[in-house]
Amino acid sequence: MMSLILLLVALAMIGAMIGKKKLGYGFFALSMILGLFWFHHHATDHLDILL
Amino acid sequence: MNRNTIVTLNTLGLLGITSVLFMGVVLQFALGELPCPLCLLQRVGFAAVMFGFMLNVIYGPQQRHYGVILMAALFGAAVSLRQISLHVIPGTPGYGSPILGYHYYTWAFIIFAMTISGVAVLLAMWNRAWERDALHTESPPARLAGIGKLACLLAVAVVLLNVVLTFVECGPFQCPDNPVDYWMFN
Numbered sequence A: 001m002m003s004l005i006l007l008l009v010a011l012a013m014i015g016a017m018i019g020k021k022k023l024g025y026g027f028f029a030l031s032m033i034l035g036l037f038w039f040h041h042h043a044t045d046h047l048d049i050l051l
Numbered sequence B: 001m002n003r004n005t006i007v008t009l010n011t012l013g014l015l016g017i018t019s020v021l022f023m024g025v026v027l028q029f030a031l032g033e034l035p036c037p038l039c040l041l042q043r044v045g046f047a048a049v050m051f052g053f054m055l056n057v058i059y060g061p062q063q064r065h066y067g068v069i070l071m072a073a074l075f076g077a078a079v080s081l082r083q084i085s086l087h088v089i090p091g092t093p094g095y096g097s098p099i100l101g102y103h104y105y106t107w108a109f110i111i112f113a114m115t116i117s118g119v120a121v122l123l124a125m126w127n128r129a130w131e132r133d134a135l136h137t138e139s140p141p142a143r144l145a146g147i148g149k150l151a152c153l154l155a156v157a158v159v160l161l162n163v164v165l166t167f168v169e170c171g172p173f174q175c176p177d178n179p180v181d182y183w184m185f186n
Helices: A002-017 A021-043 B003-030 B037-058 B063-086 B104-124 B128-138 B148-171
Strands: none
Touching: A002 A021, A002 B037, A002 B128, A002 B148, A021 B037, A021 B063, B003 B037, B003 B104, B003 B148, B037 B063, B037 B104, B063 B104
16 A cells, blocks of 8 residues: 555656656645545554553 | 756755655665654655655746645655654654664654745745746656756656565555564565
């Protein structure tokens, strides 16, 4: 899953380099949405700490 | 400050963040420490910031490109702050070895904060004449040569390297909270 998010950013960069800027924006937006979803998943993890 | 100087500053920004991401890979092997899920999300943030800088290098400075950098840097800063908060309580050990006194995630937050500040300065130097130039550089990339092209190729190579390494570590599954070995070699 994490490698997929990084791959989407890489595809966005490649898209920008070959002149497909809108495609790049699309991959970037998708990577941010998936990144936020995955961040939310990890940010709401149970914390194993003693207070 | 003219447009070419701003493009040069963006190229330096791209090279800087590329070296940060590459340093993460080098330290991963040098210290034998695998990145945790939040560490990998910070790498996603760096890669996304690089995408924004790359747009400015290829197509020239545009406000939309700075928006991309800010969104990516805010994402990365939020992730690194979350990880700092996990280790902020006294007696809670940090994750990984400290580098020059700070852990990776603290450095990541500092770099994301510096990126946001740097973009604020670059936006303050915005020239209205560049908006007209932007219309002409929307479709095919402007002729890319020299250090700009090298910076873009390096950036793509380092992000692809991270894609491969992340797959080797986690495979298609959720990465373990405290990884100790690579999924592919296990």
